[in-house]
């Protein structure tokens with residue numbers, strides 16, 4: 001399959017952002033390969049939804065792909081003749097079109113600069129170090145490159161051949177009928193919110209029950225949010241402290257009044273990676289087990305009008321939130337039966353017409369074969385608690401001159417904690433592009449095999 005200066009595994013946001021930075025910034029011709037499970041133009045689970053009602057959870061003005069141009073997406077939207085305000089939460093489907101336009105632009109620039117840009121659809125199963133180059137193994141073939149970037153993103157919690165629908169965004173909600181009376185959602189995060197809105201949009205009148213350990217839905221963004229109200233939190237109260245001390249400081253700050261909690265939570269964001277790095281292993285595990293849901297529902301919020309509709313469904317009794325973990329599901333003559341684990345013990349509930357898996361991202365390395373394989377070979381170091389892999393400050397995970405491997409996004413959860421949304425990913429993509437280009441690889445390009 002030839003030899004490349006750089007090969008990027010994953011064609012979602014992180015892969016596209018890495019390509020776009022490299023193609024824009026390089027002054028030399030290069031050979032770039034992308035290896036992705038999906039065909040070119042399918043941008044991971046977040047931006048593959050075909051549905052207009054599935055919205056971005058970040059305002060348009062902060063969704064730009066380039067770290068030096070946060071408004072780039074918003075400017076693209078207005079250039080399309082679409083009327084939108086900077087604070088709008090726009091359809092994720094529209095964001096996919098934006099990513100496509102970036103990719104098309106990168107392809108045109110690549111042509112002008114004499115850059116080869118090849119896309120391979122397939123699963124990267126393993127990576128081997130051949131001293132002069134790294135070889136990505138995919139379907140019995142090898143894609144060889146001096147530098148590899150892992151942009152493999154979110155492994156979603158997988159199903160188990162149960163009747164639960166695993167890719168809920170792809171469901172055709174028009175097929176719901178009045179004869180169907182009960183729907184179960186497993187999980188209560190942003191995916192559950194997507195599905196609740198899609199169901200409500202059809203006018204379906206049955207009962208939706210949402211099961212999760214905390215039964216906590218995301219909180220709403222503040223209408224009229226003013227970014228200037230964020231504050232500089234004193235780093236010494238948060239970094240290199242025990243988790244209990246950090247939680248006390250946070251509660252104190254929120255209670256001290258003067259501004260809504262939204263601003264305090266967002267003010268913590270510049271510190272979260274350093275806080276996480278400075279926690280000991282026990283506190284990290286405690287944070288994930290005890291506070292991660294709490295953090296997520298406050299940090300990853302949805303648009304105010306989505307919150308209003310969901311609140312109304314709860315008030316009317318159409319939507320029920322239940323604290324219980326669904327452990328299995330099976331078809332029975334009266335519909336789908338769920339086995340649940342509640343505080344009181346195990347129980348079963350019967351008679352669901354449909355059940356959707358809305359459990360989100362699985363950060364455990366054990367469920368990502370590529371990471372398991374490269375860790376076993378010593379090409380990456382596992383992060384504490386088995387949450388992915390470690391990286392240096394410029395996202396390097398492996399170096400054995402001349403070969404290098406970088407990673408960004410979800411595989412670095414254990415190393416960075418805050419590493420899954422566009423504001424973090426665009427910065428990481430730029431760091432990788434800069435580190436790679438600094439190494440002036442074009443001069444070293446040569447054909448192998």
Ligand SMILES: Cc1cc2nc3c(=O)[nH]c(=O)nc-3n(C[C@H](O)[C@H](O)[C@H](O)COP(=O)(O)OP(=O)(O)OC[C@H]3O[C@@H](n4cnc5c(N)ncnc54)[C@H](O)[C@@H]3O)c2cc1C
Nearest residue numbers: 010012013014037044046056057124152153154409421422
């Ligand atoms: C439903 C949802 C909504 C979201 N909404 C927002 C939002 O509004 N704003 C925001 O900032 N963030 C949002 N996010 C966070 C989101 O994770 C990031 O914005 C971004 O999409 C992550 O991109 P990525 O490329 O790192 O990962 P992914 O989108 O997961 O893409 C990774 C790609 O790599 C491929 N891949 C993985 N492993 C392999 C392999 N071994 N071989 C070949 N290919 C492989 C995958 O198939 C996929 O194409 C959302 C996430 C989800 C799940």
